[in-house]
Amino acid sequence: MSTQVPEKAESETESETEPERTETPGDRRRAEKRARQQESTEVQETTETEEESIHLKVFRYDPEIEGKMEPRFDDFHVPFTKGMTVLDALMLARDRFDTTLTFRHSCRQAICGSDALFINGTQRLGCKTQISDLEEPVRVEPLPHAEVVKDLVVDMEHFYDQMHAVEPYFQTNEAPSDELQEQHQTRENREKVKMSTRCIWCGACMSSCNIAAGDNEYLGPAALNKAFRFAMDEREGEDMREHRFKILDQEHGVWRCQTQFSCTNVCPKDIPLTEHIQELKRSAVKNNLKFW
Amino acid sequence: MYEHDVIVVGAGGAGLRAAIAAHEEGADVALVTKLHPVRSHTGAAEGGINAAIRDGDSWEDHAYDTMKGSDYLGDAPAIETLCQDSPKETIQLEHWGMAFSREEDGSVSQRPFGGLSFPRTTYAGAETGHHLLHTMYEQVVKRGIQVYDEWYVSRLAVTNHDDPTERDCHGVIAYDIKSGEVQGFTAKNGVILATGGLGQVFDHTTNAVANTGDGAAMAYRAGVPLEDMEFIQFHPTTLPSTGVLISEGVRGEGGILYNSEGERFMFEHGYANNEGELASRDVVARAELTEVNNGRGVNDEYVHLDMRHLGEERITDRLENILHLAEDFEGVNALEEPMPVKPGQHYAMGGVETDENGETCISGLYAAGECACVSVHGANRLGGNALPELIVFGARAGRHAAGKDLGEPEITTGKTEDSELGQVDTPVEPGAVGTPEDAVADGGTAVTEPSQTVETALEAERARVENLIEKDEGVQQAELRAKLQKSMTQNVNVFRNEDGLKQALRDIRDVREEFENVYVNDPSRTFNTDLIHTIEMRNLIDLAEAITLGALARDEFRGAHWRQEHQERRDENWLKHTLLSWNNGTPELWFKPSILEGAEKKYEPKIRSY
Numbered sequence: 068m069s070t071q072v073p074e075k076a077e078s079e080t081e082s083e084t085e086p087e088r089t090e091t092p093g094d095r096r097r098a099e100k101r102a103r104q105q106e107s108t109e110v111q112e113t114t115e116t117e118e119e120s121i122h123l124k125v126f127r128y129d130p131e132i133e134g135k136m137e138p139r140f141d142d143f144h145v146p147f148t149k150g151m152t153v154l155d156a157l158m159l160a161r162d163r164f165d166t167t168l169t170f171r172h173s174c175r176q177a178i179c180g181s182d183a184l185f186i187n188g189t190q191r192l193g194c195k196t197q198i199s200d201l202e203e204p205v206r207v208e209p210l211p212h213a214e215v216v217k218d219l220v221v222d223m224e225h226f227y228d229q230m231h232a233v234e235p236y237f238q239t240n241e242a243p244s245d246e247l248q249e250q251h252q253t254r255e256n257r258e259k260v261k262m263s264t265r266c267i268w269c270g271a272c273m274s275s276c277n278i279a280a281g282d283n284e285y286l287g288p289a290a291l292n293k294a295f296r297f298a299m300d301e302r303e304g305e306d307m308r309e310h311r312f313k314i315l316d317q318e319h320g321v322w323r324c325q326t327q328f329s330c331t332n333v334c335p336k337d338i339p340l341t342e343h344i345q346e347l348k349r350s351a352v353k354n355n356l357k358f359w
Numbered sequence: 360m361y362e363h364d365v366i367v368v369g370a371g372g373a374g375l376r377a378a379i380a381a382h383e384e385g386a387d388v389a390l391v392t393k394l395h396p397v398r399s400h401t402g403a404a405e406g407g408i409n410a411a412i413r414d415g416d417s418w419e420d421h422a423y424d425t426m427k428g429s430d431y432l433g434d435a436p437a438i439e440t441l442c443q444d445s446p447k448e449t450i451q452l453e454h455w456g457m458a459f460s461r462e463e464d465g466s467v468s469q470r471p472f473g474g475l476s477f478p479r480t481t482y483a484g485a486e487t488g489h490h491l492l493h494t495m496y497e498q499v500v501k502r503g504i505q506v507y508d509e510w511y512v513s514r515l516a517v518t519n520h521d522d523p524t525e526r527d528c529h530g531v532i533a534y535d536i537k538s539g540e541v542q543g544f545t546a547k548n549g550v551i552l553a554t555g556g557l558g559q560v561f562d563h564t565t566n567a568v569a570n571t572g573d574g575a576a577m578a579y580r581a582g583v584p585l586e587d588m589e590f591i592q593f594h595p596t597t598l599p600s601t602g603v604l605i606s607e608g609v610r611g612e613g614g615i616l617y618n619s620e621g622e623r624f625m626f627e628h629g630y631a632n633n634e635g636e637l638a639s640r641d642v643v644a645r646a647e648l649t650e651v652n653n654g655r656g657v658n659d660e661y662v663h664l665d666m667r668h669l670g671e672e673r674i675t676d677r678l679e680n681i682l683h684l685a686e687d688f689e690g691v692n693a694l695e696e697p698m699p700v701k702p703g704q705h706y707a708m709g710g711v712e713t714d715e716n717g718e719t720c721i722s723g724l725y726a727a728g729e730c731a732c733v734s735v736h737g738a739n740r741l742g743g744n745a746l747p748e749l750i751v752f753g754a755r756a757g758r759h760a761a762g763k764d765l766g767e768p769e770i771t772t773g774k775t776e777d778s779e780l781g782q783v784d785t786p787v788e789p790g791a792v793g794t795p796e797d798a799v800a801d802g803g804t805a806v807t808e809p810s811q812t813v814e815t816a817l818e819a820e821r822a823r824v825e826n827l828i829e830k831d832e833g834v835q836q837a838e839l840r841a842k843l844q845k846s847m848t849q850n851v852n853v854f855r856n857e858d859g860l861k862q863a864l865r866d867i868r869d870v871r872e873e874f875e876n877v878y879v880n881d882p883s884r885t886f887n888t889d890l891i892h893t894i895e896m897r898n899l900i901d902l903a904e905a906i907t908l909g910a911l912a913r914d915e916f917r918g919a920h921w922r923q924e925h926q927e928r929r930d931e932n933w934l935k936h937t938l939l940s941w942n943n944g945t946p947e948l949w950f951k952p953s954i955l956e957g958a959e960k961k962y963e964p965k966i967r968s969y
Binding site for chain 1 (some may be wrong): 394395398399400402403412446447449450453454455456458459460461463464465466467484486489490493494497498500501524537567568569597600601603604683684687688689757835836837841879880881882883884885886887888889
């Protein structure tokens with residue numbers, strides 16, 4: 068395997084090299100590391116010319132490190148191989164060029180939901196996005212409308228809070244008392260909730276939603292979809308359904324949705340989020356009519 | 360310092376189930392996990408949950424299939440417990456609302472899986488693990504169980520008595536990934552390790568990047584034996600470029616394997632004349648590689664898995680997720696063309712030695728799920744048996760840790776007078792380099808006072824983290840990890856021989872020595888993934904060594920463990936488990952017999968034919 072270095076290692080670290088004040092061990096170490104990188108670039112630059120490389124522009128920020136407190140973009144040039152995803156490229160950039168580059172990832176198969184990023188201006192999962200589908204330079208940023216913890220990592224607390232606010236768990240008074248007796252569900256009903264159960268809590272939808280960005284109390288598309296999953300499950304029973312609509316049918320609930328479809332557009336699991344929210348609205352209206 | 364009755368490390372299927380069970384017994388429980396619970400790798404499980412819940416099926420048949428599948432290396436008490444508890448645990452999930460696939464009458468669907476005499480694999484599409492994980496996390500939220508997410512447990516607080524069976528576990532030390540704070544967690548009743556797989560020991564794996572075997576490695580260094588580590592399951596159908604798993608459900612539904620000549624080789628080349636594609640995983644994995652090695656592989660690398668004949672409707676209904684995986688990660692439209700597949704590391708049958716209640720030989724330390732070896736899978740795990748393992752033994756460990764009496768276990772743990780000592784000729788000295796302080800148990804220095812254990816471990820861990828971050832130069836973990844993974848994939852893969860295994864031990868030793876000079880480049884306390892990967896790397900080294908030592912010791916061919924020089928299953932010598940103990944920083948090898956005596960019957964070893 069050939070070892071690659073960034074073609075433009077200088078630009079990668081440009082914004083940091085000059086104003087270095089060697090106050091902390093961290094700063095000193097970073098300066099040394101950069102020096103090493105530049106050295107190896109000079110050695111390598113002449114030997115690697117043919118290999119196709121891709122250009123990443125990656126958002127960097129660290130509240131603790133002098134040189135990174137001011138957000139900036141770093142450039143990475145990593146060798147391209149067929150089938151490469153944005154996550155592959157980020158891992159390569161981190162493992163070979165800058166081990167301080169920070170992002171969440173785990174399953175790399177679109178099920179853990181930890182690597183939702185803002186890639187070329189759209190919320191997507193890094194692991195599921197083919198580099199070949201993107202225009203260069205590939206711009207990788209943390210999810211918008213969330214607080215950045217470091218580099219590409221955002222604080223997910225608010226997202227989790229909203230998910231938890233809709234009582235995201237199955238509740239029924241009609242569960243069989245016999246531990247071996249099943250609680251039947253029709254195929255049609257399972258089909259009805261199927262798409263909503265696919266949510267992997269990545270947060271892409273929430274990040275893409277203008278309304279959620281402006282209204283911190285709005286439950287948001289992911290939580291509303293979670294509510295849909297239970298509200299439409301026939302096994303929960305009528306009483307619980309009414310209870311669920313009390314949570315949804317309020318000022319910062321379903322009515323905040325303005326049907327912009329941005330959540331649906333970015334959902335990596337193809338969940339028809341907007342449609343689910345509309346259906347909840349329709350049901351809420353029907354419920355209210357019934358009460359009159 | 361935090362304090363709880365029961366601390367569960369890891370929040371995948373086993374950890375969540377353990378936490379719920381302990382909570383139901385009235386314990387104050389905390390889940391400490393390096394990911395957020397819904398990010399756990401249980402979510403990637405596709406196939407299903409084996410449970411004898413239908414007329415015509417019985418837990419006894421399930422136990423028989425599992426014993427046969429294990430190549431008679433499973434322990435009957437553990438296997439019978441698995442098969443007896445699985446139906447009620449599976450229906451429990453259904454009562455918690457899990458969206459299982461349904462039959463016309465509304466009952467949960469089951470399908471055939473490899474090695475099963477009855478179609479008892481209960482499933483939710485091809486994303487059973489995702490549903491299971493989320494359903495259980497929902498129950499954790501409902502109960503208000505405390506979750507410390509993105510806290511990385513990096514050390515156990517265990518007393519340091521000379522004899523490991525006299526040691527006590529009093530808690531864990533964890534690193535708050537978001538703030539960089541290192542904190543002690545005291546567990547009044549017990550610590551349950553549920554940290555999952557170790558696939559990152561290999562470079563082609565279905566496992567998540569987070570699956571670095573942390574729990575197993577920590578328990579090992581604290582004095583708990585690792586059992587049957589040589590048995591690594593290679594899944595026959597993973598995508599060649601990434602290792603992403605293509606569920607056995609594809610073959611269960613009728614998917615066919617072809618070689619480059621268009622032959623249905625499982626039959627045409629006689630690998631499994633009866634079961635064909637649905638033979639046990641080890642059989643299919645070897646068949647595929649044999650085809651490739653004999654020049655009948657596609658692009659000299661993989662074979663084809665074809666499901667087009669199942670029809671779009673059936674595929675979409677039952678295997679829709681597979682269509683997405685093939686498209687997103689391999690660029691293949693599986694409705695129109697066959698999928699390329701090859702074997703990849705998938706599951707560790709071995710792990711932390713426990714009894715049927717999940718307890719280890721260290722008092723107060725439990726393990727459940729993939730990181731544990733209660734010995735239900737033996738030499739080869741049947742598809743659909745991992746998820747029941749999580750819920751059955753997760754629940755048992757949780758209950759027991761919370762103080763419930765589950766009866767006297769039949770499986771013994773820890774080295775006893777009956778243990779048979781083993782010897783294996785190694786080209787290098789395995790184990791810790793020199794005699795550094797971490798040669799002793801992970802608890803740190805010689806502490807036997809319970810009250811001081813967590814504090815001493817906390818100081819030791821703070822010092823380790825400080826050293827790694829403050830160190831200014833040396834070698835970086837990414838380079839070492841790649842080196843280790845490459846050697847393991849080359850030498851300790853599906854096909855193994857003595858030279859290769861010895862080469863792997865030499866490579867592991869090199870990496871271990873280089874690891875002495877490892878340093879963390881990132882000086883930041885905030886979300887320092889460089890630091891975490893470095894701590895994980897140490898775990899990978901210890902586990903890689905344990906796998907290789909076990910594989911070198913077992914000079915026979917059993918289940919997933921194939922040896923070029925030893926093509927026979929040698930029941931006269933090898934109906935026994937390999938165990939490795941790390942007591943003074945040098946792995947010690949010993950054996951204990953596998954238990955073939957069940958409650959009602961004795962399982963007689965038979966030749967496994969499919």
